[in-house]
Amino acid sequence: MIRHTGMEVITLGVAAGPALRTEEAGISTAVVVDGAYYLVDFGLGCTRAAHTAGLRGRDLRAAFVTHLHSDHVAELSAYLLWNWGAAVDGFTSPVAIHGPSADPWTDSGAAGGTERLVGSLFDAFGYDIAIRTSDEGRPPLGGLVSAHDIRTPGDAAAARPVPVYRDDRVEVTAVLVQHPPVFPAYAFRFDTDHGSVTLSGDTAESDTLAALAEGTDLLVHEAVALDYYRDRGFGAAFLHHQERSHTSPDGAGRVAAKSGARRLVLSHLAGVAPDEYWRAAAASMFPGPVTVARSGLRFPVPARKG
Numbered sequence: 001m002i003r004h005t006g007m008e009v010i011t012l013g014v015a016a017g018p019a020l021r022t023e024e025a026g027i028s029t030a031v032v033v034d035g036a037y038y039l040v041d042f043g044l045g046c047t048r049a050a051h052t053a054g055l056r057g058r059d060l061r062a063a064f065v066t067h068l069h070s071d072h073v074a075e076l077s078a079y080l081l082w083n084w085g086a087a088v089d090g091f092t093s094p095v096a097i098h099g100p101s102a103d104p105w106t107d108s109g110a111a112g113g114t115e116r117l118v119g120s121l122f123d124a125f126g127y128d129i130a131i132r133t134s135d136e137g138r139p140p141l142g143g144l145v146s147a148h149d150i151r152t153p154g155d156a157a158a159a160r161p162v163p164v165y166r167d168d169r170v171e172v173t174a175v176l177v178q179h180p181p182v183f184p185a186y187a188f189r190f191d192t193d194h195g196s197v198t199l200s201g202d203t204a205e206s207d208t209l210a211a212l213a214e215g216t217d218l219l220v221h222e223a224v225a226l227d228y229y230r231d232r233g234f235g236a237a238f239l240h241h242q243e244r245s246h247t248s249p250d251g252a253g254r255v256a257a258k259s260g261a262r263r264l265v266l267s268h269l270a271g272v273a274p275d276e277y278w279r280a281a282a283a284s285m286f287p288g289p290v291t292v293a294r295s296g297l298r299f300p301v302p303a304r305k306g
C-alpha cells in the first residue's frame with residue numbers, strides 16, 4: 001500500500017541492462033511523498049513492479065528520466081498506457097516528464113531528447129490512444145502528459161545543480177553526471193518536508209554528484225561488478241565502457257562518504273555478485289548503513305530506528 005503520510009523510496013527495479021542476468025526488474029525507483037509518487041526511470045518490468053508495490057497511476061505526479069539509454073526508458077510507453085484513465089485507476093490529471101535534451105554534440109539526426117522520445121511514442125501508439133479515447137471515454141493522453149527537456153549548459157565536470165520541478169510536496173534538482181559517451185546524463189535530488197533522497201543515475205564516480213547529495217538522507221547509487229565481466233571474457237570495448245561510465249561499489253561508498261549521506265543503497269547493479277561482494281566494498285569506504293537493493297524494497301525516509 002502507498003503511504004499517505006511521510007516519505008519512502010521504493011526500488012521497483014534494480015538491474016542494469018539491456019541484459020537479463022538476474023530475476024530483478026530493470027532500473028526504476030519510486031519516491032512516495034504523502035500519498036503521491038514520482039518515478040525515476042522506466043526499466044523493463046517497472047509497470048508490474050509499481051502495481052505490485054501498490055502504486056496506481058492516479059497518484060502519479062511527475063516522472064524523471066536520468067538519461068536515454070534504453071534500459072532506463074524501455075518501458076515508458078507501457079507504463080503510461082497501463083496507467084492512463086479512471087478505468088485502470090490511472091492518472092486523469094496532468095503528468096510531467098522531465099529528462100535530458102538532445103545531445104548538443106551529436107548532429108546525426110538520432111540525437112534524441114525526452115520531448116522527442118515521448119512525442120514519438122505517442123505517434124507510435126496513436127491508433128490505440130485515439131481508439132481508447134473515443135471508444136472508452138479515456139481522457140486524451142497527449143493532453144495529460146507533457147514532456148520537458150532539461151536545459152543545462154556546460155560540461156558535466158563543471159556542472160552546477162539546476163532546479164527541475166517543484167510542487168506542494170517535492171523540490172527536484174538535477175546535476176549533470178559523467179556517463180560518457182551519453183550526454184546529457186543526470187542525477188536527481190528530491191527534497192521534501194520529511195527528508196531527502198538523491199539518485200545517481202548512471203555515472204562514473206562523481207564529485208558533482210557528491211556535492212548534490214550533501215547531507216542527503218538516502219543516496220541511491222549505481223554500481224558495477226567489473227570482476228563479473230572480466231572473469232567472463234567480455235570484450236575490450238564493453239569493459240572500457242563499464243570502467244569509464246560506471247562506478248565500482250567502493251567508489252559508490254566514497255561518494256556517499258564525501259556527501260555525508262545518512263544511508264547508502266546500491267541499485268542499478270551491473271554484473272552478478274553476492275550481496276556481500278557489493279556491500280563489503282561500499283562499506284569499506286562508507287561508515288553508514290549500506291543496503292544492496294532488490295526489486296520492491298522499501299526505504300522509509302528518514303530511516304526508522306532498528
Ligand SMILES: [Zn+2]
Pocket residue numbers: 067069179182202
Ligand atoms: Zn546508462
